[in-house]
Amino acid sequence: MKQNKKMVDAITSRDADFAQWYTDLCLKAELMDYSDVKGFIIYRPYGYAIWEGIQQDLDRRLKATGHQNVYMPLVIPESLFQKEKDHVEGFAPETAIVTTTGVEDLAERLIIRPTSETLFCTHYQKVVNSYRDLPKMYNQWCSVVRWEKTTRPFLRGKEFLWQEGHTVHASEAEARKETLDILDIYRDLGKDLLAIPFVTGKKTEKEKFAGAVDTYSIEALMHDGQALQSGTTHYFGQEFAKAFDIKFQDENNQQQLAYQTSWGVSTRLIGAVIMVHGDDEGLVLPPYVAPTQVVIIPIQSQKIEVQQATQKIFDELKAAGFRVSVDDSNKSPGWKFAEYEMKGVPVRIEVGPRDLEQGHVTLVTRYNREKHQINLDEITQKMPDILKNMHDALYQKALEFVENNTYQAKTYDEFKAYIKKGGYVAMSISGEEAELMIKKDTTATARVLPFDQTLITELCPVTHKVATQTVWFARAY
Amino acid sequence: MKQNKKMVDAITSRDADFAQWYTDLCLKAELMDYSDVKGFIIYRPYGYAIWEGIQQDLDRRLKATGHQNVYMPLVIPESLFQKEKDHVEGFAPETAIVTTTGVEDLAERLIIRPTSETLFCTHYQKVVNSYRDLPKMYNQWCSVVRWEKTTRPFLRGKEFLWQEGHTVHASEAEARKETLDILDIYRDLGKDLLAIPFVTGKKTEKEKFAGAVDTYSIEALMHDGQALQSGTTHYFGQEFAKAFDIKFQDENNQQQLAYQTSWGVSTRLIGAVIMVHGDDEGLVLPPYVAPTQVVIIPIQSQKIEVQQATQKIFDELKAAGFRVSVDDSNKSPGWKFAEYEMKGVPVRIEVGPRDLEQGHVTLVTRYNREKHQINLDEITQKMPDILKNMHDALYQKALEFVENNTYQAKTYDEFKAYIKKGGYVAMSISGEEAELMIKKDTTATARVLPFDQTLITELCPVTHKVATQTVWFARAY
Numbered sequence: 001m002k003q004n005k006k007m008v009d010a011i012t013s014r015d016a017d018f019a020q021w022y023t024d025l026c027l028k029a030e031l032m033d034y035s036d037v038k039g040f041i042i043y044r045p046y047g048y049a050i051w052e053g054i055q056q057d058l059d060r061r062l063k064a065t066g067h068q069n070v071y072m073p074l075v076i077p078e079s080l081f082q083k084e085k086d087h088v089e090g091f092a093p094e095t096a097i098v099t100t101t102g103v104e105d106l107a108e109r110l111i112i113r114p115t116s117e118t119l120f121c122t123h124y125q126k127v128v129n130s131y132r133d134l135p136k137m138y139n140q141w142c143s144v145v146r147w148e149k150t151t152r153p154f155l156r157g158k159e160f161l162w163q164e165g166h167t168v169h170a171s172e173a174e175a176r177k178e179t180l181d182i183l184d185i186y187r188d189l190g191k192d193l194l195a196i197p198f199v200t201g202k203k204t205e206k207e208k209f210a211g212a213v214d215t216y217s218i219e220a221l222m223h224d225g226q227a228l229q230s231g232t233t234h235y236f237g238q239e240f241a242k243a244f245d246i247k248f249q250d251e252n253n254q255q256q257l258a259y260q261t262s263w264g265v266s267t268r269l270i271g272a273v274i275m276v277h278g279d280d281e282g283l284v285l286p287p288y289v290a291p292t293q294v295v296i297i298p299i300q301s302q303k304i305e306v307q308q309a310t311q312k313i314f315d316e317l318k319a320a321g322f323r324v325s326v327d328d329s330n331k332s333p334g335w336k337f338a339e340y341e342m343k344g345v346p347v348r349i350e351v352g353p354r355d356l357e358q359g360h361v362t363l364v365t366r367y368n369r370e371k372h373q374i375n376l377d378e379i380t381q382k383m384p385d386i387l388k389n390m391h392d393a394l395y396q397k398a399l400e401f402v403e404n405n406t407y408q409a410k411t412y413d414e415f416k417a418y419i420k421k422g423g424y425v426a427m428s429i430s431g432e433e434a435e436l437m438i439k440k441d442t443t444a445t446a447r448v449l450p451f452d453q454t455l456i457t458e459l460c461p462v463t464h465k466v467a468t469q470t471v472w473f474a475r476a477y
Numbered sequence: 478m479k480q481n482k483k484m485v486d487a488i489t490s491r492d493a494d495f496a497q498w499y500t501d502l503c504l505k506a507e508l509m510d511y512s513d514v515k516g517f518i519i520y521r522p523y524g525y526a527i528w529e530g531i532q533q534d535l536d537r538r539l540k541a542t543g544h545q546n547v548y549m550p551l552v553i554p555e556s557l558f559q560k561e562k563d564h565v566e567g568f569a570p571e572t573a574i575v576t577t578t579g580v581e582d583l584a585e586r587l588i589i590r591p592t593s594e595t596l597f598c599t600h601y602q603k604v605v606n607s608y609r610d611l612p613k614m615y616n617q618w619c620s621v622v623r624w625e626k627t628t629r630p631f632l633r634g635k636e637f638l639w640q641e642g643h644t645v646h647a648s649e650a651e652a653r654k655e656t657l658d659i660l661d662i663y664r665d666l667g668k669d670l671l672a673i674p675f676v677t678g679k680k681t682e683k684e685k686f687a688g689a690v691d692t693y694s695i696e697a698l699m700h701d702g703q704a705l706q707s708g709t710t711h712y713f714g715q716e717f718a719k720a721f722d723i724k725f726q727d728e729n730n731q732q733q734l735a736y737q738t739s740w741g742v743s744t745r746l747i748g749a750v751i752m753v754h755g756d757d758e759g760l761v762l763p764p765y766v767a768p769t770q771v772v773i774i775p776i777q778s779q780k781i782e783v784q785q786a787t788q789k790i791f792d793e794l795k796a797a798g799f800r801v802s803v804d805d806s807n808k809s810p811g812w813k814f815a816e817y818e819m820k821g822v823p824v825r826i827e828v829g830p831r832d833l834e835q836g837h838v839t840l841v842t843r844y845n846r847e848k849h850q851i852n853l854d855e856i857t858q859k860m861p862d863i864l865k866n867m868h869d870a871l872y873q874k875a876l877e878f879v880e881n882n883t884y885q886a887k888t889y890d891e892f893k894a895y896i897k898k899g900g901y902v903a904m905s906i907s908g909e910e911a912e913l914m915i916k917k918d919t920t921a922t923a924r925v926l927p928f929d930q931t932l933i934t935e936l937c938p939v940t941h942k943v944a945t946q947t948v949w950f951a952r953a954y
Binding site: 033035036037040041042043044045048049051052068069070071072073074075077080093094095096097098099100101102103110111112119122123126127132138142143145147159161329 | 510512513514517518519520521522525526528529545546547548549550551552554557570571572573574575576577578579580587588589596599600603604609615619620622624636638806
């Protein structure tokens, strides 16, 4: 009964308290639970299944473009970690360090990987000898640990799950192309799987990754108007190659330093899905990433015709490749409706005796909660379109939300007013000095330099110096 | 050229030095490399792809039987780890402990999971309330850390990759059934995917898992006559449930302690595949787990008819779902033959102009190195049978090896002579006293109590007391 009660309680409304709504939803949709160590969460089956859906889709895209999976050690010797100066400065304050086995202290302290550039570089130094060995395009799926102070489920944890790609190339052009190709793959993952229109662009110098020449990012806009950096790709130039001595013999038998990239997306994408699509009834999952796409709920399941129709619909949908389940537990239909709405299952099919007499069932699409009567024999045939239309509608809605919440500011007052409303504000600034003032005054941060760098104003509205770059700002997670 | 040289060097012969042969093969087949921290290895793309093949196959079997994937934290608070007495005694000497972030020491030391019983139990305590919540059958894919002193690639590492299943049930019968069902799934994985005939049975009291009531094991027999424990399943009874207070309300509203199991296989399976099937030319991969099933090598690839035939064969095999690749690099055919034999690719197709004139190509099966001429138009159609016959032959060969190297001992002298030859020796013993003497005298350990417990002798040949159990012994990794 404890279970029943928990589900029937409504969650906090999004507009009343977005942060509380988010936490309520994570727990009540049974995506995660807290562990005994702050910042380390438990991915429950439903939450982990969403991650598996993301993994499968992205892994397929990466393999199709020539990337190979590997697995590097969990730990990095402290001396190795310190080899690339900028990199270690960026990560040193937030590492977990193994110092002992309990029986004896270690000769050298071992850092649990916060990211694995140093491990990949050490390996690449050994296996890259000739231009014939290039490119090397490796990826790994693993967890990493960063000792964050403030943590929130999926968004920022001391441990999180991710993929980290690390590639080595013979030329700058090829490495730069890889950095942008992966950005495209991430954007496509958003569009095709998560129904999220990511804004893409380059990070400012201030916001780029520790050790990178250039960092690119995919950014999603949450329902509360804050941005969420959802993935990054980095062009390293030859900086890591210098620090780790990654050289190859070119076609003219000359020794050359290699060019590198790295890139990653994490379980933070689950947070993005929640905050872009969710509503006051709970999670709304885009159909292609949903662990269960269709749930069938028999009404008056003691009736034989209801049981038979339920089984028939289930068998047909399953045979056609849809992820489908039946809930024939003895909970009330109303309780089940609320539960699967909380869990964001895209399609609910209610199989009741009265509908069946007319040869149809009731189909409810989660995202707009619309009810349709649908002929029993047409369910499977119509399902691809139902899911596709739902996916497209979710994407379109999210896209319109971005468009309706993106502004251009020509004065600093305008900028401040827009930032207060929430969303992206584009402004042309003089550089880091302006960026720092904006952060101090408004807490907004530079999200990306859009690829179209047309200037909005000649002078920077903040510093009144010459504007050199157009930046999209937002408050961000 | 460095690369070329490395591959052409032969590896140590199996019979000359099995341990060296193994290490040579792991490195030269590019399965792994050493990292800067002893006992932590790098899984290179080819080695990791074998693990991915195992994961996919087993994950499918587990999901088909109602198991769900989750992800638990990497770290366990020291106090939590110590909650189940037997369990902590078994693992305490071999843990890696996080004590500091570099900036400040942790209030409580965190143990990197050597296994996750304590984490699963803590979670189950929270989510199991009623018999309606049972069973819970969770699994996770992750890496674990155990501070082993002696390490060998894939066989024993400070870190290894595995899956760990943890289940909770309402009755002893159901939990015991799960323990044996998973043992069957592991045995089937061996038979269907790895072409390894695992010997299965129960572990002796001495060899069982820390905290288990009963442990079962799958054991593989290596080419050198030593056994390799390749996976285990544990029935926990209510011991962990007591320690962690995992209770549920039964159908009569009574509070009951739950029954639990856990089970796992690891990247050690890769070691088993190497040591069961490999030969002096290198790795021999069973076809269904091989990352590349067919490699096509064009001979005189400048000739247009060779290029066209190569492309045609590749396209057809790929369209039919086989894992196929082409090596049209400018290395010599002989070098390529040696390389793909080292890597254990099941089928090599040589596409040469002279063969093509006759309308056929040369197909070489790795495991027996037999050459066949095969009609160009029949390759794809015949490939399923070629792979199936190869798989069956590998399994049959390994099965005969087990049968030919399994003995029964009626005296301790017989036992010692058989153990010296290598393989399994079945003997009926009085109990742990005999087990300890045998280990001391011969280094052989109890592998399993076979399910058929017919006694071979009435008295134990070692202690001359009444024999109570028949045990299969072997020297083991």
